[in-house]
Amino acid sequence: MPVWQRVYEEINDPNFVLICVAEDTGGEAVAGPIFDAAKPTYIQIVDVDHLISSVFNFVNVPSAAWIDEEGRIVRIDEGTYSKVHQFGEGDTAFLFGNDVYTPALKDWVAKGRESVHVQNRQSVTGNIRKHGVNEQKADAAFRLGNLFRAHGEGEKAEHYWELARTLHPESINYFRQNLTLTEEGSGGQSFMKKRMEYMEQGKEYYRPLDIAKT
Secondary structure, three states, X not given: OHHHHHHHHHHOOOOOOOEEEEEOOOOHHHHHHHHHHHOOOOEEEEEOOOHHHHHHOOOOOOOOEEEOOOOOEEEEOOOOOOOEEEEOOHHHOEEEEOOOHHHHHHHHHHXXXXXXXXXXXXXXXXXXXXXOHHHHXXXXXXXXXXXXXXXXXXXXXXXXXXXXXXXXXXXXXXXXXXXXXXXXXXXXHHHHHHHHHHHHOOOOOOOOOOOOOO
């Protein structure tokens, strides 16, 4: 978030609204201190039930949608990193993220619909992942699990969270949310193993960006 704060300040356009959503069943108690430490001046939302992922059918974070002044989506569902990051040290270190997304975003804010990074309606529609009956059932099961957890019914919560993952196995969001309740957290070895399995199966962990480096 500190990097996105810098990007937001660099853009410095009153017509550009940046909304950052923290999807965490821990709510304000967990996400609040992270926002506070970053000191962002853009809009921050804590999404306990992952409603944003349900609406746009995002399967992992960070993901985003670009929405123009007329309410039309002009880009959606990409690995929206503000820069290249390194995870780990030494032989086990690996890089993730990219350095092309931020310049593309700035170009869109400056040029609007004339930006080369605006996708046509057909491309946007094709990039919206299917959200069928099973995915909708998974959303409901996940929220029901959250409700049980909030009332101290851990066993029932786990049952419905597992049902959500079974109904929507492509969702990394559900998997990582469950990991936040473990010692290793959402970025540990379990997540790395899942990530590698996902990629080895040829699944789109993130859809490849159609943004050329300039």
